[in-house]
Amino acid sequence: MKVLVAVKRVVDYNVKVRAKADGSDVDLNNVKMAINPFCEIAVEEAVRLKEAGVATEVIAVSVGGKACQEQIRTALALGADRGIQVETESGVEPLVVAKLLKGVVDKEQPQLVILGKQSIDGDNNQTGQMLGALTGMPQGTFASEITVNGEKLKVTREIDGGLQTLSLSLPAIVTTDLRLNEPRYASLPNIMKAKKKQLDVLTPADLGVEVTRHLTQVKVQPPAERQAGIKVEDVAQLVDKLKNEAKVI
């Protein structure tokens, strides 16, 4: 079984991002970049399927500028077999990413596509679902457990108030939630192998997709700064403050 995994280059989750002074965007100057944590979970799941003998090949695909090859290499160092970069400028919209991924799906014919449920930069939570619509493949989003049984895929989803279990026919699409697995660390031998693994670069034209924009980013601004709190003397003072200052009761 061939598994396709999508990985996105995002600002590292440890970085405290700042808006540019002119409010045009997030300041990415000298900021540490990393593989999106949900995508890392997707890679880990695919590699585990391969180790379990279920998957035969794991392909990591990323959409973006040349820099995103770094994240593809990270996926290769974690155990993916080969990589594909679809070269675009950065900040491509989810619908375009989904169309490009559909192009890769058509080309590679994977039995399973695993994506992060969302990326921690845009927090769109759209690409996996859109890919489902475009390909007509069944989707199991926010997965916390997946099991392959022949031509069927059992997906446990995290939903409000509990867990939902779906049975999907393969080929299928899965988006990962945080609790699906805990990604491994890349080992030195795998890191050394990563560079030798195949990494193909495709253009949107190769996949017959036109990169368009439907949205314009108007402004990026930091959240309002929170004022320091105070310690109240007693309940009476608390009630007074809630009534007269916070005006919430």
Add this chain to the structure above:
Amino acid sequence: MDSSHSEELQLLRRSVAEFVDREIRPHTMEWEQQGAVPRELFSKLAALGFLGVRLSPEYGGGGQNFWFTAALVQELVRCGSIGVAVSVMAHAEFATMLIQRGGSSALQDKYVRAACAGRMIGALGVSEPDAGSDVAALRTRAVRDGDDYVIDGAKLYISNGTIADYITTAVRTGGPGHRGISIIVVPGDCRGLTRKRLRKIGTHAADTAELHFDHCRVPAANLVGAENDGFRLIMAGFEGERLVLATIACSHARLMFEEARKWGHDRTAFAQPLLGFQVWQHRLADVLTRIEAAQTLTDRAIDQYVQGNEAASLISMAKLYATEMALDTARECAQLYGGLSHMEECLMGRLYRDSLALTIGAGTSEMMRGIIARANDLTA
């Protein structure tokens, strides 16, 4: 930088950084209190191939060059306790590289293999109560008796001393001076070996010990290299050790700088952040400039070393400059922190005291200056 491996080095750095975030930093305080890192750390690092970075692939090592060791060390230091990096390096680089450099294939098969797999922990035993920098004066004696050597003597300030399963030990097998020194691997469970953990003022997470050898009987096959050829092996090993120390110093200093910069933005005095005062802007600018200078020098020394060029003088300069710089950085950054830097609970306080041993271990600053002087026609 090693440009031919820049991608791999970046991946390694990232992987080690994640490992440090999840597996080391949360336990650092506990290990500092215990006075040693747990054995489990070695097996976890081994599983990722991080223990035998430079060791031979034939015995399970990574077979990479020193740039890979440097990348590993840089990230390990960022856990906030130099002791962790010291313990790991004492095992993988100091104790085991020496066996690889001079040991028989049987000896390598036993110890290098176990070291890479994290099944055994190593220590390097050179310093003695009466022989520190003056290695040629060491007195621990090994006498050949049939198929064994019988060892009597003592070793002091030995990293991993009490937790080690084997101690790569420098002993006197011949006459006085550097020509009478050999290296023998002493198993940790050897009868007659007693060990005591020492209480230090810094690098608490590294186990440091005093060892006593009382008629320790060790197979003659544990001799590393030829008899009386140990001094040369020790000196060759010192080059790697000194580069490790220089690398630790640069990364440690950078961590202190980053902590100080955060504090400088957060802490207010006289109604403005400390970094609102030009005096602190300039002092930290000087700190960062010296860190970059030390890093550049260290990188140049590593480059020469990796290329196999004569690098003793450059390595000594890197070790001298980077460790003295780290000590200066500690003083500046602790000063910015004020009273808080004197508290056990404060990271800066621990980073400060961890800096103190850097100018001493693996050759003091004075020894480094001596090497530089001799290598550059400065003696008369």
